[in-house]
Amino acid sequence: MADGKKKPNRPVPRVDEESRPFWEACARHELYVQKCRACGTVFYYPRAFCPENLSQDFEWLRCSGKGTVYTFTITRQNQSSGFRNKVPYVMAYVELEEGVRMLTNIVGCDPESVTIGMPVEVTFEDVTPDVSVPLFKPAS
């Protein structure tokens, strides 16, 4: 690009008032989910309140980064920019050890080798200098 900046190679998530702590942690390559102090519910994606009781008394829970593949798909066609040249890629829900599932990509392996139940661990991709997204790779 004209200003010499690298174009992000995937859509950049918008960081907003509710999700800022989550994305700031991702930028440090740390994965967090939330836990309500009032009812104990662990939840993902990030919110400014507990989705069970709207309590604002929650804590940020540092994840182990380990989980298993809950389901996945090998995407072979996606016309949108950022993904047109990435196919085939694996989109998946990973069930974290903390009990919640998150949409992500499985990377660092042959897409054909991904299976449900496969142990995976988090890795981060720096999309911009300020924003990194959590991805998962086969557990070491």
Add this chain to the structure above:
Amino acid sequence: MSISRKAALAGVYEHPLRWAPHKTQYQIMAESARGALDDAGLSIKDVNGLFTSGVGGMGIIALAEHLNLNPDFLDSNSIGGSSFVSHTAHAAAAIAAGYCDVALILYGSKWSSDRFAVGTGGGGSGDPPEQFEGCYGPTTVGDYALAAQRHMYEFGTTSEQLAEIAVTTRKHASLNPHAKFRDLISVDDVLASREVSSPLHLLDCCMISDGGGALVVTSAERARDLRKKPVYLLSAAESCAHTSAGVRDITDAAAKQSGPKAMARAGVSQSDFDMAMIYDSFTITVCITLESLGFCQKGEGGSYVQNGRIGLGGELPINTDGGGLSSNHPGMRGIFLVIEAVKQLRGECGERQVKDCALAFCHGTGGTLGLRHSGASLVLGV
């Protein structure tokens, strides 16, 4: 207050075109409106309730202007492909409440000729929850594929079983002169078609066409004096399903909430239905929806759809028009579920007519099974 038998479908029209680059979206809607009003024996000046979706935030007002209508009731509820099933229920409720008397439900789209990549384009990444999705490359096909893969893992459902749905639907389309794809296909054809997003093949996916349609809903009393045999709305229910903060079972559909409710409200059960219109964005949509509606046990959808059970002459013929898989799918197809069910209940379906059809179920799914979606259920009868 129950809305059962308070309102009736008095007119329906499915636009015959599947490719309409020479028409505008509003033109398709106006032609459909004229068709459905003619069917009912009413005129545009009788209309005092207007329903639509797919026209943008305030598009319904512009549509009213285009049709020179000043309706007493407007509803552009947009919950994806199921919107028009939902509109039918809302129209019946509005009529029962006295808010309007003749409701016109309209849809028109040129998603095919506009080359809109609805199935394999990307999602947004701004507002939550898209903030946590767009960066991972979700597509409509991929989102449904996530549900299919898990269903196969948990229940042993096979690609052959899902293919059976596409094969049966194509057989029905071969009997519908307006259907876009009418050449018979085999299970092997489905399996040999290219994989778009594993485990879904091209022939597991609905098409994208142009098209549109219209419904006229009015009070039961008024419908009895009109041109066609009234088809009564016996009950309805709506629902939605999403990630549930990270713990939803992806093999359940919103249909699980709305389907049994709609049946209970009508005082009927699964075995009472002569046919069903089940939104078939993908073969897996049909499999999971049939389970969620209780037509079979959870996990048994794959075996349920085999051996002709969902074909004409079977225990529960579904999508007798050829569905979104083979007849038409202009981005959203809820309106066609209702149109075909009404035609079956009137006995107007010719070669594809279900014998002695008296009770039909419609279920629309809007959005995606893998991320979030709406469900809209209707029980229709004569």
